[in-house]
Every structure is written in structure tokens, then in C-alpha cells.
Amino acid sequence: MTVVQVVINSIVRASELTLLSLGLTIVYDMLKFANFAHTEFAVVGVYLALFLNVTLGLPIIPAAIIASGATGVFSILVDRAVFKKMRSSSGIIIMVTSLGLAIALRNAIRAIWGADAQNYAVPLQTPIITEYFRITPVQIWIILVGLAAMFAFHLLLHHTKLGKAMRASSDNPELAQASGIATEKIITWVWFMAVTFASLGGILIGLETYILPYMGFAIIVPVFCATILGGIGNPYGAMLGALVLGFAENFGLYIDFGNIINLGGILNFSKELFIPTGYKPAISFVLLILVLLIRPRGILGKKKEG
Amino acid sequence: MGLVNFLVYLSIMMGIYAILSLSLNLQYGFTGLANFGHVVFFCLGAYISTIIVLVFKMPFILGLFGGMVVAGLFGYIISIPTANLKEDYWAIATLAAAEIVRIFFLNEDWVVGGGPYQGGAFGIGGIPQPLRSLFSAHTYPFFYLAIVLVCLVATYIIINTLTQSPFGRVIKSIREGDNLPQALGKDVKRFRMKVMAIGGSFGGLAGCLWAHYHGFISPNQFLPLETFIIWAMVIVGGKANNKGAILGAVIVMIFYNSTRFLKDYIPIEAVTLASLRMVAIGILIVVAMLFMKEGLIKEKKTLY
Numbered sequence: 001m002t003v004v005q006v007v008i009n010s011i012v013r014a015s016e017l018t019l020l021s022l023g024l025t026i027v028y029d030m031l032k033f034a035n036f037a038h039t040e041f042a043v044v045g046v047y048l049a050l051f052l053n054v055t056l057g058l059p060i061i062p063a064a065i066i067a068s069g070a071t072g073v074f075s076i077l078v079d080r081a082v083f084k085k086m087r088s089s090s091g092i093i094i095m096v097t098s099l100g101l102a103i104a105l106r107n108a109i110r111a112i113w114g115a116d117a118q119n120y121a122v123p124l125q126t127p128i129i130t131e132y133f134r135i136t137p138v139q140i141w142i143i144l145v146g147l148a149a150m151f152a153f154h155l156l157l158h159h160t161k162l163g164k165a166m167r168a169s170s171d172n173p174e175l176a177q178a179s180g181i182a183t184e185k186i187i188t189w190v191w192f193m194a195v196t197f198a199s200l201g202g203i204l205i206g207l208e209t210y211i212l213p214y215m216g217f218a219i220i221v222p223v224f225c226a227t228i229l230g231g232i233g234n235p236y237g238a239m240l241g242a243l244v245l246g247f248a249e250n251f252g253l254y255i256d257f258g259n260i261i262n263l264g265g266i267l268n269f270s271k272e273l274f275i276p277t278g279y280k281p282a283i284s285f286v287l288l289i290l291v292l293l294i295r296p297r298g299i300l301g302k303k304k305e306g
Numbered sequence: 307m308g309l310v311n312f313l314v315y316l317s318i319m320m321g322i323y324a325i326l327s328l329s330l331n332l333q334y335g336f337t338g339l340a341n342f343g344h345v346v347f348f349c350l351g352a353y354i355s356t357i358i359v360l361v362f363k364m365p366f367i368l369g370l371f372g373g374m375v376v377a378g379l380f381g382y383i384i385s386i387p388t389a390n391l392k393e394d395y396w397a398i399a400t401l402a403a404a405e406i407v408r409i410f411f412l413n414e415d416w417v418v419g420g421g422p423y424q425g426g427a428f429g430i431g432g433i434p435q436p437l438r439s440l441f442s443a444h445t446y447p448f449f450y451l452a453i454v455l456v457c458l459v460a461t462y463i464i465i466n467t468l469t470q471s472p473f474g475r476v477i478k479s480i481r482e483g484d485n486l487p488q489a490l491g492k493d494v495k496r497f498r499m500k501v502m503a504i505g506g507s508f509g510g511l512a513g514c515l516w517a518h519y520h521g522f523i524s525p526n527q528f529l530p531l532e533t534f535i536i537w538a539m540v541i542v543g544g545k546a547n548n549k550g551a552i553l554g555a556v557i558v559m560i561f562y563n564s565t566r567f568l569k570d571y572i573p574i575e576a577v578t579l580a581s582l583r584m585v586a587i588g589i590l591i592v593v594a595m596l597f598m599k600e601g602l603i604k605e606k607k608t609l610y
Contacts (some may be wrong), residue, residue: 034394036342085596092340092393093595096537099342100591103534107584115577217530221405224398232394278413285402285409292399293387 014246015146019201023194045071045199072196231298321454329508335545338481343404349528351513366436381506429524544601
């Protein structure tokens with residue numbers, strides 16, 4: 001594998017993680033709890049798209065858009081039924097509730113669609129192959145949608161009334177409400193955006209690889225890691241965290257650590273030393289624990305006042 | 307499977323899970339530590355005890371102590387980076403730590419002695435059962451149940467004594483926020499680490515009992531899902547109440563094991579049934595958190 005290829009893989013991974021972490025971070029910012037059901041919502045979208053695409057025969061692009069929107073609405077309903085009743089509870093109570101919800105969603109999907117891997121009905125992807133790298137059209141889509149999501153979030157937060165209201169409500173909900181901001185309405189929008197983008201991210205991952213009921217759980221630690229890495233509650237932090245993690249996961253397996261120990265060939269302490277591929281999922285776990293150890297508020301996180 | 311055999315099996319499972327539930331309750335219920343990786347202690351206890359007994363040919367009792375010590379040490383070590391963090395960070399950090407250990411056992415087969423189809427994803431079979439030769443196949447489960455009950459009673463007494471001691475008052479005050487215990491000069495971080503170590507070693511005890519009862523372990527038995535079943539037990543039974551933790555384990559275990567008979571009455575596939583069972587556990591957690599925050603047996607509020 002060439003370095004160019006590893007860079008491309010890293011960017012693809014970073015885009016996927018961005019789509020999922022942005023939502024996690026804005027929900028945290030708004031409602032002050034770590035939503036363990038976040039990636040499971042994404043999987044709901046993935047299977048809805050599968051239903052629209054394979055069972056009803058819709059082309060994948062409208063299927064993905066409709067499924068993601070529908071999942072966003074679904075998350076609002078769940079919020080009304082469950083989380084709304086807990087607005088004044090402590091973060092830990094809501095977090096445990098979201099965990100219960102995650103288990104229920106994941107297994108409901110498994111009960112309905114089965115535990116086997118499935119695929120969307122899309123024509124076989126012909127990758128673009130050059131001397132240095134290969135990239136599939138789906139991977140290009142992932143990068144484009146990831147970039148679009150980042151741009152959309154930036155515009156939203158800083159150039160719309162909704163974004164201003166969001167930032168105000170997360171800073172000080174009472175003050176925001178007193179100034180005439182309908183906090184509950186903002187929360188509804190936050191859920192919709194968070195889950196719609198997460199669902200898009202999930203569908204793109206499903207297109208690139210395959211669809212499994214457990215894919216939400218497989219990605220939850222990387223998504224949390226990206227979010228915490230950049231500073232939880234900060235959308236720009238989530239983007240940066242996703243980028244760092246995307247590169248760490250791919251370069252972690254690519255780099256010969258033996259060469260580093262030998263200082264690039266000057267010494268001869270160690271043989272070739274690569275991280276075994278079986279440990280790829282562990283990279284984000286280890287990175288997460290390191291971040292928590294060194295800088296728990298994340299790269300862009302602000303120091304807590306008071 | 308006869309009814310008696312099934313009831314003995316169910317009781318053994320209840321006993322093992324009650325130990326897990328008691329140890330998680332010490333961490334979450336009493337100290338407020340959102341440990342989402344409790345299964346790691348279960349896993350470590352099972353693996354370390356297996357290695358000691360199967361690979362090093364040591365007696366069962368040493369395996370039991372070894373498993374407890376290593377699991378406790380691990381609890382102590384993972385709380386070094388996390389002890390000062392907020393609860394949401396706790397949850398994800400412990401979840402990650404548990405997965406790292408599981409991935410380690412999944413990839414490294416040499417730790418259990420290697421050999422064809424041994425270790426790694428294959429799991430390890432042939433774990434000896436203690437004093438097996440003294441009993442017949444029919445009476446042995448009763449003897450094992452006795453071992454489990456002795457361990458459960460010991461766990462209950464130790465954790466109950468601990469939570470009613472001055473130590474217990476400190477950890478409960480930590481749960482309510484760091485300011486008060488800090489103002490009283492308590493080293494909050496050290497207390498959290500101790501709680502993780504104590505809870506961890508009892509989790510390890512449950513793992514040892516589990517491994518030597520089934521005689522087979524594999525990394526797939528220690529998925530994060532197990533942690534969440536233990537969470538359901540603590541939440542339903544009543545957090546910060548040791549009797550509640552045991553009651554929760556009994557209820558969830560009865561529910562979990564009795565639903566398997568449903569397939570004899572309703573035409574449903576086993577995989578679907580297993581999924582629906584977990585849906586019910588998830589909903590149980592949500593409903594309990596919404597309508598029954600204190601659980602079935604409430605925490606005793608005592609004035610000092």
C-alpha cells in the first residue's frame with residue numbers, strides 16, 4: 001500500500017466519523033448527556049434505507065435521503081417519549097437510559113432484519129485505479145458528504161438564527177428561555193440534524209462495506225473517541241477529532257514501529273514491528289484512554305469555569 | 307433437561323450474576339461510578355483462573371484468588387487515568403478498556419498455552435471443575451451451587467459491611483459530588499480507585515466461578531452486552547441497596563432464562579427470540595429509569 005492510499009483511507013474514515021460525531025457532540029452540548037443510542041439511531045436509518053432500496057426498489061440516493069429524514073423524525077419522537085421527561089435529571093441517569101434504548105433498538109433491528117450481513121442493491125462499484133491509489137465512487141461520496149456536513153454545520157452555527165439560538169440555549173438555557181428562545185423547539189431541531197447526519201453516515205458506511213445490526217456498536221467507541229478527542233460539545237472539535245482518529249487508525253497499521261525504535265536505521269534494536277490488524281479496533285480505544293489521561297477536555301475543549 | 311437440573315443451573319447462574327450485580331452496585335449505586343465495562347472483570351477472572359488452573363496445574367482455590375487479585379488490580383489501574391473524570395467520560399473509558407482486554411484475548415492464543423483449536427477466537431475448553439471426582443454427574447451441580455452460594459454470602463457480607471462502615475459513608479458522599487468529601491479532607495481519587503479495585507475483584511470472583519462451572523470460555527462470552535445485563539439487574543433491583551442488587555439479579559435471570567421456553571409454545575426462531583429478549587431488557591432499563599428511579603428496593607436513607 002502506498003502512502004497516498006493510506007491518506008485516502010484515512011480521509012474516508014475521518015469523513016464517516018465526522019458525520020456521526022457531529023450529531024453526538026451537538027446533542028451533548030444541548031442536553032448535557034452522552035447519548036449511547038446515537039449510533040443505534042444511525043443503524044435504524046441504515047435499515048430503513050435498506051427497506052426502501054431493496055424491498056421497495058427505490059434508487060439508493062432517494063432511499064438514503066428519505067430514510068435519514070425519517071430517522072431524524074423518529075429520534076424526535078423518541079425524545080418526546082423518553083428524554084423529554086428527564087430534562088432535569090442528572091446526565092448519568094439520562095446516559096443510562098440512552099444505553100437501555102440502544103440495546104432495545106439494536107436488538108429490535110436484529111429481530112426484524114436478522115443477524116446476517118446484507119448489502120444495498122447498487123451496481124458493482126468500479127474503482128478508479130491509478131499507479132498510487134484506488135478509490136471507489138462510494139468513497140468519493142463519503143468524502144463529499146462529510147465535507148458538505150461540515151460546511152452545513154459551520155453555516156448553521158454562525159450564520160443562522162437557529163444556530164445562534166442553539167449556542168445560546170446550550171450556554172445558558174434559563175437565560176435563553178427568558179430572552180424568548182423556545183428551547184424545546186431548538187432541541188427538536190438538534191435531534192433532527194444530529195440523527196439525520198448520523199444516519200447518512202451509517203448508510204455510507206453500509207454502502208462501502210456491508211450492513212449488520214451490530215455496526216452501530218462497532219463504531220460507537222471510535223465516534224466517542226473522535227468527539228472527546230476534539231473536545232466534547234464542540235462541533236469543530238468533533239471534525240478535528242475525526243480527522244486525527246481517521247489518520248491514527250490507518251497510519252497506526254501502516255507505520256513500522258521497529259524503524260522508529262531504530263531511529264530510521266541508525267540503530268539496530270528491533271526487527272520490523274507492525275501493529276497486528278486484529279488490533280485495529282483497539283487503536284481508537286487506546287487513543288481514547290490516552291486522551292482522557294493527558295487532556296480530558298480534548299484538543300479544542302475549553303477549561304471549565306468555576 | 308429435567309426440571310431439577312434446570313433449577314440448579316438457574317440458581318448457579320443467579321448466584322454468579324448476583325455477585326456481579328453486587329460488585330457493580332458498589333461502584334455505580336454507592337459511589338456513582340458509571341462503569342460500562344464491568345464485564346472486563348468477569349472476563350479477567352475467568353481467563354486468569356483458567357490459566358492458573360489449566361496451564362499451571364494449580365488448585366482451584368489459587369485460581370480463584372489469582373483471578374480476584376488480577377481483576378482487582380486491573381480495576382485499580384484503569385481508574386488511574388479516569389478517577390478524576392466526569393461520569394460520561396467514565397462510561398466510555400471503561401467500555402473501551404473492557405474491549406481492549408477482550409480483543410487481547412481474541413488475538414493472543416499463547417496466553418492460554420496455545421495448541422490447536424485452543425485460545426484466541428476458539429476459546430478454551432476442558433477447564434477442570436473443582437473436586438469433580440468426588441461427586442457423580444448428578445450430584446455435582448448441587449455441590450457447585452453450594453460453592454457459589456458460599457461465595458455469594460461472603461461477597462454480600464463483605465460489601466454490606468463495607469457500605470455501612472465509614473468507608474461506605476465517604477463513597478456515598480462522593481456520589482453526591484466531590485465538594486463535600488474534599489472539604490472533609492478525603493482523597494476522592496483514592497476512594498474511587500479503591501472502589502474500582504474491590505468491585506473489580508468480586509467481578510473477577512464471578513468470572514472464576516463461571517469458567518469452572520461451564521468448563522469452556524471464549525472472548526465472545528464477554529461482549530459489552532453482558533455489562534448491560536448486569537446494569538439492568540442493578541437498576542431494577544434498586545441501586546445502593548445490596549438486597550436490591552441480589553433481587554435484581556434473580557429477577558433478570560429468571561426472565562432471561564424462562565423466555566427460552568417460549569419457543570416451545572410460540573413458533574419463533576431462536577435467534578429472533580434471543581433478540582426480542584434483549585429488546586425487553588433494554589426497554590426494562592428505560593422504563594425503570596423513567597418510572598422507578600429507585601428500583602424495587604429503595605436505598606435506606608440513614609441520618610448520622
